[in-house]
Amino acid sequence: MPASKRPPNPKRTLRTKFRELQILLLISRAPLITFMVVIVGGAILFHSYYHFPGTLQSPDFGLALFASFALIFFEMVLPFPEQPLFQVLYFILPILGLTALADGVLQFISTLMSRQARGQKWQVAMASTYKDHIIICGAGKVGYRVLLELLKHERDVVMIEVNPDGRFVANIQELGVPLLIDDATRKESLLKAGVEKASAVVPATDDELRNLDIALEAREFQPGIKVVMRMFDADLARRIEKGFGIHTAFSTSALAAPIFASAAMKMDVKYSFYVENELLMISEVVIAQNSPLAGVQVHALEEGYELSVICSIANAKAELHPQGEHAVQAGDRLLLLGSRERLHAVQRLNRSA
Numbered sequence: 001m002p003a004s005k006r007p008p009n010p011k012r013t014l015r016t017k018f019r020e021l022q023i024l025l026l027i028s029r030a031p032l033i034t035f036m037v038v039i040v041g042g043a044i045l046f047h048s049y050y051h052f053p054g055t056l057q058s059p060d061f062g063l064a065l066f067a068s069f070a071l072i073f074f075e076m077v078l079p080f081p082e083q084p085l086f087q088v089l090y091f092i093l094p095i096l097g098l099t100a101l102a103d104g105v106l107q108f109i110s111t112l113m114s115r116q117a118r119g120q121k122w123q124v125a126m127a128s129t130y131k132d133h134i135i136i137c138g139a140g141k142v143g144y145r146v147l148l149e150l151l152k153h154e155r156d157v158v159m160i161e162v163n164p165d166g167r168f169v170a171n172i173q174e175l176g177v178p179l180l181i182d183d184a185t186r187k188e189s190l191l192k193a194g195v196e197k198a199s200a201v202v203p204a205t206d207d208e209l210r211n212l213d214i215a216l217e218a219r220e221f222q223p224g225i226k227v228v229m230r231m232f233d234a235d236l237a238r239r240i241e242k243g244f245g246i247h248t249a250f251s252t253s254a255l256a257a258p259i260f261a262s263a264a265m266k267m268d269v270k271y272s273f274y275v276e277n278e279l280l281m282i283s284e285v286v287i288a289q290n291s292p293l294a295g296v297q298v299h300a301l302e303e304g305y306e307l308s309v310i311c312s313i314a315n316a317k318a319e320l321h322p323q324g325e326h327a328v329q330a331g332d333r334l335l336l337l338g339s340r341e342r343l344h345a346v347q348r349l350n351r352s353a
Contacts, residue, residue, distance in 0.1 A: 031104035042068030072097030137184035299324030307338030
């Protein structure tokens with residue numbers, strides 16, 4: 001499934017550009033800090049030990065700072081000194097300053113011009129600027145689809161994937177989402193993803209024990225972090241909820257099984273989910289010709305079968321939560337929310353026509 005880029009959002013675009021500037025400065029910070037140290041260090045030496053020729057007077061710190069900065073670019077603000085130490089400094093300071101400055105500028109420009117050259121260093125730097133974001137561990141089918149859903153709601157996401165040649169890696173990179181190629185069970189990888197500032201973590205690998213390991217590591221760094229964990233074994237999911245306080249440990253097989261069973265019973269089930277221990281489903285019903293349901297008002301349908309009509313589609317026009325007095329007609333498509341037994345009863349009545 002090809003990834004589609006998010007529609008441009010001016011506010012988000014501006015924030016992204018600001019982040020990129022932050023990261024560019026972060027990546028080139030070492031030579032830039034060296035450059036500043038050379039300037040300030042030279043200023044301290046000038047202010048403390050330099051004397052104007054023929055006097056014992058030293059420049060104030062402001063003049064010394066400006067002189068140090070100017071000297072890097074071969075501009076002499078202070079007269080050439082008589083002290084041998086400063087005579088040597090007049091030749092060394094420009095070399096040190098220009099070397100550090102050139103290194104920083106080259107790193108900044110090369111990183112700015114080449115996204116490929118940014119690599120993992122760039123991804124880690126991007127993740128470090130995030131706050132209140134969501135970390136998804138595992139870029140398989142489940143992780144990728146969760147990512148797309150979160151992006152629809154304009155949430156910030158950081159991905160961790162162990163396989164650099166994964167099926168969805170290229171798609172995720174095209175979306176501009178920080179993608180760390182690392183093992184999510186390693187503490188260092190979670191720290192690089194900003195787990196201490198994240199609002200939630202989604203372990204979505206194909207290995208239950210790895211998912212549990214990731215969840216526990218995340219909780220170690222941030223006890224209150226929200227954990228939404230992919231599970232396959234329903235019993236294990238319940239034990240984890242009870243034993244580790246992870247209240248959202250879903251068994252994918254437990255969620256999928258009711259859909260398969262309902263499809264076998266000729267029920268058009270779109271989704272299924274649990275509320276506490278009760279399984280609820282969303283099913284589509286097309287009102288048949290001469291169906292006993294034709295002409296029935298929405299409130300009567302909901303009260304009679306203990307379900308909810310969440311959408312009515314008629315003549316290609318959808319109405320969410322239709323009014324109770326609305327009467328359904330033959331050909332209408334209804335999306336119903338309820339238990340499997342109630343939905344099955346409605347489907348059976350509709351088919352009786």
